[in-house]
Amino acid sequence: MDVWRVSLSLGELAALCIKAGRGAGLPWGLAEELGWAVRWLAKRGLPAADGVVTLLGTDHGESALSTGLALSERSTGPSGVRLQSVRAPLMMVPFLARTVAPGCTLSVQVAETRFLIGANETSLEAPLPALAPVSVSQADEDVPARSHLTRAPTLDPKTRASLEAFARQTYAPPNERSRLLGAGAGLADND
Numbered sequence: 091m092d093v094w095r096v097s098l099s100l101g102e103l104a105a106l107c108i109k110a111g112r113g114a115g116l117p118w119g120l121a122e123e124l125g126w127a128v129r130w131l132a133k134r135g136l137p138a139a140d141g142v143v144t145l146l147g148t149d150h151g152e153s154a155l156s157t158g159l160a161l162s163e164r165s166t167g168p169s170g171v172r173l174q175s176v177r178a179p180l181m182m183v184p185f186l187a188r189t190v191a192p193g194c195t196l197s198v199q200v201a202e203t204r205f206l207i208g209a210n211e212t213s214l215e216a217p218l219p220a221l222a223p224v225s226v227s228q229a230d231e232d233v234p235a236r237s238h239l240t241r242a243p244t245l246d247p248k249t250r251a252s253l254e255a256f257a258r259q260t261y262a263p264p265n266e267r268s269r270l271l272g273a274g275a276g277l278a279d280n281d
Contacts, residue, residue: 096244096250097244098244098245100133103128103129103138103243104125104128105125106250106257107125107128108124108125109121109257110253110254113255113256113258113259114259116146123159124142124181127183127184127185132243134212135243136183136212136214137217138243139249140217141154142181142253144177145178146256147252148221150177151177152173152174152175152176153176153178154179154181154182155181158181158184161185161186161189162186162188162189168186169196169226169228170227171226172225172226173223173225174223175221176200176222176224177221179200179219179224180217180218183212183214186198186207187207187208187209187211194209194228195208195233196226196228196229197227197229197231198226199224199225200219200222200223201222203216206232207233208233212233213234
């Protein structure tokens with residue numbers, strides 16, 4: 091039932107995903123890029139948090155995060171690229187959008203799903219598979235205009251629990267020394 095879904099602001103969702111990325115072992119720079127991508131996707135109503143859980147939860151295939159970043163930094167652009175097996179391909183979309191010049195459009199095929207990416211916009215509405223081949227090419231059509239998110243993104247409890255489990259890996263374990271230095275309630279917990 092949807093009543094148990096939790097609403098977060100875009101900033102809260104991005105911060106949780108950054109912390110989850112750090113907990114999964116991503117360097118700070120990649121974790122920050124992950125947070126930016128999550129905000130971009132969530133603002134467009136796409137299941138960004140699910141993509142993060144998929145991205146961080148498995149080692150199969152090429153990482154959509156590092157692949158998306160690499161493609162966004164190519165001087166020739168991402169058109170004409172074919173990748174055999176990308177993990178969490180949804181997470182590539184914001185980085186591909188970064189590369190599109192105004193008035194241009196990319197056509198992206200992920201498994202059986204084809205969608206368009208324009209400068210700062212996408213026609214993607216359906217979820218993408220967790221692991222799939224991806225091909226990117228130039229398109230002669232425009233991306234249909236869509237309204238951006240008007241309500242806070244929601245997380246189902248399982249997705250939030252997964253992100254928080256990754257995030258907990260960044261916490262220092264409690265010990266007597268940290269308590270003596272003032273962490274927590276100290277040695278005398280009088281609550």
